[in-house]
Amino acid sequence: MQFYYGEKMPLRILDEGEFWKLQEAEHTDVIRALVPNLEAPFVQALQVWEQALSQTQAAFVRYIELVVRMEHPMNPAVYGEIMNLVCFALEQSRQFVQLLNQLGLESQALKSNPTAITVLNHIRRESEYFIGIAEALLQVKK
Numbered sequence: 001m002q003f004y005y006g007e008k009m010p011l012r013i014l015d016e017g018e019f020w021k022l023q024e025a026e027h028t029d030v031i032r033a034l035v036p037n038l039e040a041p042f043v044q045a046l047q048v049w050e051q052a053l054s055q056t057q058a059a060f061v062r063y064i065e066l067v068v069r070m071e072h073p074m075n076p077a078v079y080g081e082i083m084n085l086v087c088f089a090l091e092q093s094r095q096f097v098q099l100l101n102q103l104g105l106e107s108q109a110l111k112s113n114p115t116a117i118t119v120l121n122h123i124r125r126e127s128e129y130f131i132g133i134a135e136a137l138l139q140v141k142k
Helices: 006-034 040-069 076-106 114-140
Strands: none
Touching: 006 040, 006 076, 006 114, 040 076, 076 114
């Protein structure tokens, strides 16, 4: 993500968050579809994560709608709420990566599926990309 959006930066931040949370939610479904014999605890964990990630994605959408409707420059309180959402989303992605790591280490069904291992590694890298964006943004805004 580039940092030259000026007053439109909050919308860019929100767009990134909305996109990556949608991706992460969809990735939970990809894993379940790719590994049909995935152990029940992991299936359940991925279902819970799908819901949580979708809720965060919906929060980003609500803020996008709010910011688009604002007629004046963004007030500091709303900007602070957006930054809090980014912090939350960052921590959520870190925890999601921990689940992906656990899947890679503990799931025999996944370990026996070379394609699933490749996809899991790709999904992890994508979540780590969002983590990097969020960390950079939060460092710039300190």
